[in-house]
């Protein structure tokens with residue numbers, strides 16, 4: 020029986036036996052920035068230290084990863100914090116096979132960790148402040164079960180905790196928040212229904228007034244623009260998910276990283292698609308593949324700002340990473356003569372960042388940074 024796309028996605032991804040909760044995890048099916056390079060976690064750690072400073076080095080600094088996959092990002096952050104304070108622990112890891120492409124498409128990558136500013140907290144005059152490692156609390160928010168070998172320092176939960184003081188991260192989470200799809204007909208927008216087994220679509224009822232309001236504001240219709248938009252992905256559920264997440268922050272910064280689009284350039288026929296085993300496949304919501312759609316990031320940003328009552332920043336990943344010191348610049352050739360091993364290491368580090376900043380791939384992702392009760396300045400870094 021055909022059902023709304025939002026219901027079909029919910030069941031296929033998160034229902035019993037759903038793609039994300041029952042399978043081996045996203046990393047076996049597509050490549051995100053988290054998997055692509057340790058340079059990504061290193062840049063985020065730099066951002067976290069800046070937020071920590073903006074918050075006045077609180078006694079507990081929360082780092083919450085929403086849609087945490089199998090905990091890859093928090094493992095890397097935990098390892099980096101341990102290394103930075105001289106605690107032995109597992110090394111930072113890139114996560115998995117380099118053969119799997121990102122969902123937004125981009126080339127292969129290499130490795131090492133980009134330099135991170137020292138995490139040893141400077142004691143101020145006469146006082147000794149506990150290190151970041153002693154104050155940070157890592158929480159993974161994920162529908163899937165806790166992985167068996169996850170370090171005990173990482174809390175695992177299916178609900179976003181309340182009263183967060185620190186940083187909430189959401190990398191490629193919002194694109195998997197189920198949404199409805201509409202088609203423009205002679206008598207206006209109607210929902211598209213989908214048969215979960217076959218993926219065959221049929222036209223359903225006229226859309227609700229709330230969804231019509233959303234489309235009117237955020238997704239210009241063919242009538243008003245004379246454009247070719249025949250179908251539209253109604254991002255209201257993503258707006259609500261993001262507003263809910265931002266509402267959990269007492270003070271700090273929320274960061275969403277995802278592939279998306281803005282009002283002036285919505286995709287003409289939508290972006291709904293599937294991924295399985297490293298390959299893009301048709302979006303059939305039968306639980307055997309990922310089902311994803313690009314995120315209307317401006318709409319999401321507006322919803323979060325209404326809750327936070329603070330201005331947000333929305334930039335491309337390549338700009339955000341460069342502002343955090345990950346610029347992908349090649350080392351000078353002269354280094355090869357004086358320090359061949361150092362040159363190779365620097366070249367590898369530059370290549371790792373290059374994948375993250377490639378405008379045709381991961382670098383084209385959008386970074387939404389939403390401060391709550393702190394200035395935007397530190398969040399945006401240099």
Ligand SMILES: C[S@@+](CC[C@H](N)C(=O)[O-])C[C@H]1O[C@@H](n2cnc3c(N)ncnc32)[C@H](O)[C@@H]1O
Nearest residue numbers: 039045051053086087088160161162190191195
């Ligand atoms: C595309 S994966 C991203 C994984 C990881 N953040 C990364 O960047 O590699 C999306 C993940 O979000 C999880 N997820 C989606 N909505 C969620 C929610 N509301 N609460 C908890 N987990 C959710 C899914 O189970 C899935 O593991």
